[in-house]
Amino acid sequence: xxxxxxxxxxxxxxxxxxxxxxxxxxxxxxxxxxxxxxxxxxxxxxxxxxxxxxxxxxxxxxxxxxxxxxxxxxxxxxxxxxxxxxxxxxxxxxxxxxxxxxxxxxxxxxxxxxxxxxxxxxxxxxxxxxxxxxxxxxxxxxxxxxxxxxxxxxxxxxxxxxxxxxxxxxxxxxxxxxxxxxxxxxxxxxxxxxxxxxxxxxxxxxxxxxxxxxxxxxxxxxxxxxxxxxxxxxxxxxxxxxxxxxxxxxxxxxxxxxxxxxxxxxxxxxxxxxxxxxxxxxxxxxxxxxxxxxxxxxxxxxxxxxxxxxxxxxxxxxxxxxxxxxxxxxxxxxxxxxxxxxx
Numbered sequence: 001x002x003x004x005x006x007x008x009x010x011x012x013x014x015x016x017x018x019x020x021x022x023x024x025x026x027x028x029x030x031x032x033x034x035x036x037x038x039x040x041x042x043x044x045x046x047x048x049x050x051x052x053x054x055x056x057x058x059x060x061x062x063x064x065x066x067x068x069x070x071x072x073x074x075x076x077x078x079x080x081x082x083x084x085x086x087x088x089x090x091x092x093x094x095x096x097x098x099x100x101x102x103x104x105x106x107x108x109x110x111x112x113x114x115x116x117x118x119x120x121x122x123x124x125x126x127x128x129x130x131x132x133x134x135x136x137x138x139x140x141x142x143x144x145x146x147x148x149x150x151x152x153x154x155x156x157x158x159x160x161x162x163x164x165x166x167x168x169x170x171x172x173x174x175x176x177x178x179x180x181x182x183x184x185x186x187x188x189x190x191x192x193x194x195x196x197x198x199x200x201x202x203x204x205x206x207x208x209x210x211x212x213x214x215x216x217x218x219x220x221x222x223x224x225x226x227x228x229x230x231x232x233x234x235x236x237x238x239x240x241x242x243x244x245x246x247x248x249x250x251x252x253x254x255x256x257x258x259x260x261x262x263x264x265x266x267x268x269x270x271x272x273x274x275x276x277x278x279x280x281x282x283x284x285x286x287x288x289x290x291x292x293x294x295x296x297x298x299x300x301x302x303x304x305x306x307x308x309x310x311x312x313x314x315x316x317x318x319x320x321x322x323x324x325x326x327x328x329x330x331x332x333x334x335x336x337x338x339x340x341x342x343x
Contacts (some may be wrong), residue, residue, distance in 0.1 A: 015069040015117040020123030020130045026079035027130040027175030051275045056296035065315030081130040084182030095180040121150045124289040128155020139211040149212040153291040156217045159201045164234035173200045203268045214279040219262040245342040247286040279317035279324035285337035301334045
């Protein structure tokens with residue numbers, strides 16, 4: 001277990017921001033064996049220090065609502081969004097994500113998190129998925145008097161057909177769930193009526209999460225475009241190579257396909273958004289993870305919807321200052337995006 005703390009190892013005052021690190025998944029013996037020799041598979045290879053920026057910054061001008069909170073990042077090494085619990089002795093693989101999660105929570109509660117009067121569980125990418133799947137479990141650690149909410153950044157992975165008509169991400173998730181024993185740790189409100197692989201997709205979970213939840217996602221999530229919608233396996237002739245790397249190089253038919261993905265995302269959050277306790281910020285950007293980058297979280301030129309930056313939208317939602325359900329107009333209307341371009 002590895003935790004990255006901001007400035008202190010014992011927490012003597014109350015507000016608490018716990019951030020779950022992301023880093024993808026492994027879905028086979030081969031990919032998991034490779035992963036265990038990287039920073040995403042073992043604390044032996046992790047960086048000794050991490051920069052705390054964006055929602056983890058301790059500067060008021062960079063993080064106006066959460067700068068003076070206790071801030072902790074839980075390092076990620078199980079390859080199953082902190083839900084794995086199995087082993088493969090032949091390959092010398094142990095998947096202990098759920099146990100790591102429990103141990104981290106026990107450690108933090110003993111260091112003072114139990115006294116928090118305000119708590120926020122957040123995470124990006126695979127950590128954003130972990131945030132959704134562990135949200136109610138996190139809330140149950142605290143007394144009812146504690147204000148507990150969850151923020152998922154770039155964790156709304158959709159079960160969509162790729163450009164070849166194949167469910168690439170579902171196939172990957174099937175391997176993750178079966179290999180790592182994830183099924184028994186998924187919310188039973190879902191697994192009681194759906195296959196565990198489908199319950200690894202947030203679209204089947206978000207409307208049943210009891211704890212107030214904020215979903216931050218790019219409508220044209222760059223990771224999903226590259227790895228789920230138009231992966232090389234679905235594009236053997238390379239027709240999507242340029243578009244995958246740079247949205248400015250997408251042709252009209254490719255943009256039309258991506259608009260369909262945006263529409264599915266909006267349908268997915270429709271029921272979720274009906275709860276006044278929930279919030280969302282879905283901007284029409286080609287991005288992935290926007291809370292931990294200073295330029296997208298809160299800066300002079302940060303992405304905005306109706307002139308409100310992500311940091312302010314999240315703060316308004318957490319503290320109940322105003323409704324926070326912002327949905328951008330379709331691409332290419334938003335000129336404030338920090339679109340990712342890959343070489």
